[in-house]
Amino acid sequence: MSADAVVGPGLPGASAPGAGLVPERLPVLRASAAAGTRLAAFHRALRTMGLAHYNLVRLSSVIPPDTEVVAGRPHGAPGLRSLRPSERPVEFADGRWGDRVYCVYAEQSTEVPGEQAWAGVGWVQRTDGQGGYFVEHEGDDPDVVVAEIRASLTDMVADEDVAFGPPEWVLEGVTCEDRPVCALVVVPYAAVGWGPRPSWPA
Numbered sequence: 378m379s380a381d382a383v384v385g386p387g388l389p390g391a392s393a394p395g396a397g398l399v400p401e402r403l404p405v406l407r408a409s410a411a412a413g414t415r416l417a418a419f420h421r422a423l424r425t426m427g428l429a430h431y432n433l434v435r436l437s438s439v440i441p442p443d444t445e446v447v448a449g450r451p452h453g454a455p456g457l458r459s460l461r462p463s464e465r466p467v468e469f470a471d472g473r474w475g476d477r478v479y480c481v482y483a484e485q486s487t488e489v490p491g492e493q494a495w496a497g498v499g500w501v502q503r504t505d506g507q508g509g510y511f512v513e514h515e516g517d518d519p520d521v522v523v524a525e526i527r528a529s530l531t532d533m534v535a536d537e538d539v540a541f542g543p544p545e546w547v548l549e550g551v552t553c554e555d556r557p558v559c560a561l562v563v564v565p566y567a568a569v570g571w572g573p574r575p576s577w578p579a
Contacts, residue, residue, distance in 0.1 A: 404448075405563075405564050406426045407562045407563075409551035409561065411556045413556060415557045422559050432475060433482070434478065436481050440511060442508045443506055446564075475571070479565070482496075482513065482562060486560070487557065487558060491553065494553065495515065496513075496515045496550075497522040497526055498512070498513050498562040499526035500546070501545070503540065523548065527544055547562055
């Protein structure tokens with residue numbers, strides 16, 4: 378299992394609402410974890426990625442134009458671009474506790490000993506650089522998950538009148554031993570704050 382200790386974002390110096398809303402790079406992150414419940418295992422996998430302290434907002438899987446998709450976190454680079462210099466350059470997302478992170482993700486969990494959990498995100502991009510698609514699939518067999526990713530992407534681009542590059546994907550899997558487990562693949566697009574609190578009349 379993946380197991381990097383990640384410290385959540387601090388409260389001071391939060392980024393402005395809308396920071397990172399024009400993604401230049403979309404990292405495809407993966408992690409798995411075990412815990413006392415499926416939900417706790419999901420949270421622990423998010424924590425390994427550095428995303429447990431944010432509210433996830435699930436997107437419908439369209440890749441914006443002129444955006445690079447990379448498997449894993451680029452070494453030494455933040456995963457989410459901020460509109461102003463980050464005050465926490467070693468952290469993954471330039472935001473504060475409870476901010477929204479717009480993302481695509483696949484998640485599979487199980488609490489049956491001996492059973493496997495597999496999650497996968499696949500993608501395909503136009504050859505002219507003007508966008509693409511993500512797909513998310515989950516299951517208990519990695520070969521089946523890959524086959525479903527390939528089938529979904531093949532059918533989705535078959536209806537387009539532009540050329541697409543070859544499909545790519547990232548898988549994460551884990552076997553349940555004595556506690557519930559979660560396999561998770563997340564593609565975070567942007568961290569967005571809630572803005573200033575309104576001033577209510579006394």
